[in-house]
Amino acid sequence: MYVKNHMLTKDKLTVVYLDEDMRSALKKIDEGDFLSLPVFDRSNFKGILMKEAIYRYYYDSDFCGNKSKFLDDVKVKDIYSINFKSIRENEPIEDASYLLNELRTPFLPVFDARNNFVGILTHKAIFDAFSEMFGLGEGTRITVNLLDVPGQLAKLTEIIRKENVNILNIAVMDAKIMDVYKVVIRINTKDVENIIEKIEKSGFKVEDVSK
Structure with missing residues (x-):
């Protein structure tokens, strides 16, 4: 931009x-x-x-x-x-x-x-x-805590891709906690519960969900 x-x-x-x-x-x-x-x-x-x-x-x-x-x-x-x-x-x-x-x-x-x-x-x-960058007012916002380990973000987005869900945008922020990052993802899907379940079963912590 x-x-x-x-x-x-x-x-x-x-x-x-x-x-x-x-x-x-x-x-x-x-x-x-x-x-x-x-x-x-x-x-x-x-x-x-x-x-x-x-x-x-x-x-x-x-x-x-x-x-x-x-x-x-x-x-x-x-x-x-x-x-x-x-x-x-x-x-x-x-x-x-x-x-x-x-x-x-x-x-x-x-x-x-x-x-x-x-x-x-x-x-x-x-x-x-x-x-506009963060897609405010669009889709569902999911905040996930990620450990600062190589490959974690790729793993998270792959979970969503396998469910054939469109990612509107994604942002990574420092959680101000050692070795932890917050990933804010906006997705376009009606079955939000299914996505959250898949994310959590893969070992990630979902901190917040909002529309």
Whole structure:
């Protein structure tokens, strides 16, 4: 899964411009219920304007108490931030998830191989990508504890294959217990009980089952 498959493309964005005043910028922010917006100089991405930064600037400046003058006189270029990290459209979605979490940024600007701005990647897009990856809302979810022994995962999936059951997706996670891993499998079958019975008879521990 790549960034380009889940980003909001440039043509779908609401943006503000460097010379735009705060009255116009805040109107866009409030109408779209945004916390931040991309900042442009004509067609070039320049940075990020955050709603929180606008209010902080207002209360920390000489404009405090004169809202109308602030809205008309202060421009986006006076407040926007140029401190941002970006990502390439062909990078894995996992890399973007790490950056969003570590940087606490509202979104990541996305650029193509020629360094052209092509869109942004939001926290919601990351959530939707991982929901799709884990198949949330589909099939039956079975969590199995596996010992960290070569061949265990292959053995587990072979049990399911022999029952002619389709595996929608599979994820392996550290159980935080020495030599034990959790395997989360989503399967598409009406006879869930039969699969669980076969798994447990093969020596595996089924920890949880849910639809």
